[in-house]
Amino acid sequence: MAEHMPGWFTEIFQDQGTGFSLAIDAKVHEENSQYQHIEIYQTKTFGKLMVLDGCVMLTDRDNFLYHEMMTHPALFTHKAPRDVAIIGGGDCGTLKEVLKHPDIRKVTQIELDERVTRVAEEHFPDLCSSNDDSRAELLFADGIKWISDASPNSLDLIIVDSTDPVGPAEGLFAVDFYRNCHLALREGGLLVQQTESPLLHADTIIKNVHADMRKAGFKTSRTLPFPQPVYPTGWWSCTMASKNDNVTFFREADAAERSFRTRYYNEDIHRAALAVPEFMKAALK
Amino acid sequence: MAEHMPGWFTEIFQDQGTGFSLAIDAKVHEENSQYQHIEIYQTKTFGKLMVLDGCVMLTDRDNFLYHEMMTHPALFTHKAPRDVAIIGGGDCGTLKEVLKHPDIRKVTQIELDERVTRVAEEHFPDLCSSNDDSRAELLFADGIKWISDASPNSLDLIIVDSTDPVGPAEGLFAVDFYRNCHLALREGGLLVQQTESPLLHADTIIKNVHADMRKAGFKTSRTLPFPQPVYPTGWWSCTMASKNDNVTFFREADAAERSFRTRYYNEDIHRAALAVPEFMKAALK
Numbered sequence: 001m002a003e004h005m006p007g008w009f010t011e012i013f014q015d016q017g018t019g020f021s022l023a024i025d026a027k028v029h030e031e032n033s034q035y036q037h038i039e040i041y042q043t044k045t046f047g048k049l050m051v052l053d054g055c056v057m058l059t060d061r062d063n064f065l066y067h068e069m070m071t072h073p074a075l076f077t078h079k080a081p082r083d084v085a086i087i088g089g090g091d092c093g094t095l096k097e098v099l100k101h102p103d104i105r106k107v108t109q110i111e112l113d114e115r116v117t118r119v120a121e122e123h124f125p126d127l128c129s130s131n132d133d134s135r136a137e138l139l140f141a142d143g144i145k146w147i148s149d150a151s152p153n154s155l156d157l158i159i160v161d162s163t164d165p166v167g168p169a170e171g172l173f174a175v176d177f178y179r180n181c182h183l184a185l186r187e188g189g190l191l192v193q194q195t196e197s198p199l200l201h202a203d204t205i206i207k208n209v210h211a212d213m214r215k216a217g218f219k220t221s222r223t224l225p226f227p228q229p230v231y232p233t234g235w236w237s238c239t240m241a242s243k244n245d246n247v248t249f250f251r252e253a254d255a256a257e258r259s260f261r262t263r264y265y266n267e268d269i270h271r272a273a274l275a276v277p278e279f280m281k282a283a284l285k
Numbered sequence: 286m287a288e289h290m291p292g293w294f295t296e297i298f299q300d301q302g303t304g305f306s307l308a309i310d311a312k313v314h315e316e317n318s319q320y321q322h323i324e325i326y327q328t329k330t331f332g333k334l335m336v337l338d339g340c341v342m343l344t345d346r347d348n349f350l351y352h353e354m355m356t357h358p359a360l361f362t363h364k365a366p367r368d369v370a371i372i373g374g375g376d377c378g379t380l381k382e383v384l385k386h387p388d389i390r391k392v393t394q395i396e397l398d399e400r401v402t403r404v405a406e407e408h409f410p411d412l413c414s415s416n417d418d419s420r421a422e423l424l425f426a427d428g429i430k431w432i433s434d435a436s437p438n439s440l441d442l443i444i445v446d447s448t449d450p451v452g453p454a455e456g457l458f459a460v461d462f463y464r465n466c467h468l469a470l471r472e473g474g475l476l477v478q479q480t481e482s483p484l485l486h487a488d489t490i491i492k493n494v495h496a497d498m499r500k501a502g503f504k505t506s507r508t509l510p511f512p513q514p515v516y517p518t519g520w521w522s523c524t525m526a527s528k529n530d531n532v533t534f535f536r537e538a539d540a541a542e543r544s545f546r547t548r549y550y551n552e553d554i555h556r557a558a559l560a561v562p563e564f565m566k567a568a569l570k
Contacts, residue, residue: 004290008304017330018514019293019306045302062484062518199347199514227512227520229303229484233347234519235512263564272557279548 009041009049011056013232016200020056020230022046029123033115035168040123046230048123050091052116052163056230058091060124066194067093067127068265069226070238073273074157074192075101076255077240077247081156082106085184087143087172089161090116093127095136098159100260107136110147112168114140144171150184158185160193165205173209178216178241185243191218195239197232198225202283206239210284213241222247223280224273226264248274294326294334296341298517301485305341305515307331314408318400320453325408331515333408335376337401337448341515343376345409351479352378352412353550354511355523358558359442359477360386361540362525362532366441367391370469372428372457374446375401378412380421383444385545392421395432397453399425429456435469443470445478450490458494463501463526470528476503480524482517483510487568491524495569498526507532508565509558511549533559 004010010021022043029040039051047060058066071094075081082105084098090111098107111117117138121128130136139146147158158181165173172193181191191213196205206223213221218241228236240247255267276284289295295306307328314325324336332345343351356379360366367390369383375396383392396402402423406413415421424431432443443466450458457478466476476498481490491508498506503526513521525532540552561569 005295005304010290010304010306012306014308017308017328019290019295019304019308021295021297021304021306023299023302023304043302199512225512227484227510227518229518229520233512233514235514261563264562266560266563266566268560269562272560275551275553275557277549277554278546278551281551 009043009051011054016232018232020232022049022059022230024049029119031115031119033113035113038115038119040119050120050124055163057163058093058124059230060126062229063091063093063127064263065226065228066236067097068262069224069273070094070159070161070192070194071097072255072262072265073224073238073250073270074159074190074240076270077242077250078156078190079188079251083155084108084157084159085110085147085150085155086159086161087147088112088163088169089159091120091124091127092117092131093124094159094161096127096130099130099133099135102259104135108139109136110139110141110143112140112142144177147177147184148180150180152183153186155184156186156189158189158191160191162194164196173205173212175212175215178213178218182217182243187244189243190240190247192238192240195223195237197235198223198237198277198280199233199235202280206237207284209239213239218242219244220247222274223276223284225277226273294328294336296339301517303517305517307334307344307515309334314404316400316404318398320398323400323404325404335405335409340448342448343378343409344515345411347514348376348378348412349548350511350513351521352382353547354509354558355379355444355446355477355479356382357540357547357550358509358523358535358555359444359475359525361555362527362535363441363475364473364536368440369393369442369444370395370432370435370440371444371446372432373397373448373454374444376405376409376412377402377416378409379444379446381412381415384415384418384420387544389420393424394421395424395426395428397425397427429462432462432469433465435465437468438471440469441471441474443474443476445476447479449481458490458497460497460500463498463503467502467528472529474528475525475532477523477525480508480522482520483508483522483562483565484518484520487565491522492569494524498524503527504529505532507559508561508569510562511558
């Protein structure tokens with residue numbers, strides 16, 4: 001879809017009636033992997049841009065918002081997280097944020113498409129800078145199957161860092177998958193998933209995710225919105241569910257005294273993300 | 286700039302290297318007023334769209350975010366607001382939100398371009414539905430001059446609902462203007478101004494606004510971010526300053542028990558908007 005305006009990459013969201021464009025200097029990589037069309041652009045103002053099947057995945061400039069919010073709220077909500085699984089997350093930005101927590105023992109990342117990670121290693125070296133951490137294991141396999149095969153009570157946190165709920169990612173937005181997550185989690189375990197735009201999807205995808213997580217046995221769930229300029233509406237969300245506990249409580253003192261740097265997340269931002277806008281209260285009622 | 290893609294209105298932010306597009310059915314109005322080029326489009330999914338000099342001003346679908354956040358946080362921060370001035374605000378959405386507060390005695394709106402309001406009355410009747418309220422006075426004049434002529438200690442709240450700080454609006458982002466606001470405000474008075482995107486302007490416009498408000502005598506100030514899909518990055522802000530008090534305290538119980546409906550704002554969202562992201566702490570240090 002880059003041909004709309006010369007010198008620009010444009011993603012058209014036909015159903016939403018909106019489009020988003022980034023000024024580009026050059027396309028620096030392109031390939032068809034076994035699973036999808038992968039493109040990397042050098043943009044004029046957002047650093048490098050990764051595009052999968054025509055959809056903007058991330059840029060250098062603003063991915064910190066997404067990656068910090070997919071990880072730190074869940075990690076500071078769990079009482080003592082040790083073992084983490086990331087489903088998807090091939091660009092490795094989520095992995096990098098998880099590994100900032102010193103008490104993490106093991107992170108297993110299960111990405112379907114190895115080429116996404118290999119391309120990220122070349123073009124987004126900062127995001128991949130923790131891939132060699134001894135606590136990290138990178139698998140290239142079907143995350144849905146991996147979770148269904150996981151030992152019961154073996155994980156503290158499952159992070160679903162996927163593409164939109166169409167195609168291969170569709171099975172990640174489903175009660176069967178959530179049931180297997182619930183089984184794989186220990187007592188106090190958490191599931192967190194990217195859940196699209198609050199403005200576009202509150203009464204569809206987000207509402208269904210909550211219903212399906214509860215059906216699967218999760219006791220509480222909450223959607224946390226955050227800004228994300230390169231995604232539709234510029235406002236995105238993750239939804240967090242707990243096997244046993246209230247997801248609106250977190251280790252505030254630990255978050256405030258965290259031993260690592262962040263660019264968006266802090267204890268106030270965490271608390272803020274738990275606020276529910278009026279229209280979402282209505283949509284999720 | 287509507288010619289980029291047939292069937293779409295596209296706004297290009299050349300300096301930012303980004304663009305935003307809305308699918309349109311038709312252009313339903315166009316005129317050159319004394320001050321600017323005014324266009325109204327019927328979009329496919331965002332209702333009607335107002336464009337001034339090629340810049341997206343608002344749409345039916347998402348203006349509630351901006352208008353609620355430009356008004357209710359300030360009105361619930363002030364201890365007992367009675368007299369309000371709106372500088373700009375020609376679409377009347379801000380006026381409508383202010384008038385939801387039953388204790389407001391008088392709202393004076395000073396918009397430079399009467400045609401913006403007349404066009405809004407025709408194409409955004411919902412936003413203009415309180416224009417006939419006996420507490421509202423609509424003036425079409427230079428807001429900078431109006432504030433400089435205002436009686437000292439005559440206002441409780443000044444809302445600067447302007448376009449970007451270029452052209453006619455430039456003088457609204459200036460210490461001289463803030464000094465006149467400070468003079469016109471009573472003890473406990475508040476100034477709130479739209480201050481662009483936190484992601485793009487934290488260390489430029491927003492930082493300067495804080496410095497200039499303090500120079501003008503305001504005791505405290507805080508920038509409150511909020512989502513706004515049709516503006517650059519999809520994330521916008523207002524900056525609130527107080528003549529005497531701490532702007533991080535507000536009438537939480539009154540906000541929770543408000544007598545009117547909102548779609549985004551509530552007491553939790555107000556508290557959330559006071560959280561400062563890490564990168565903004567660094568930019569505003």
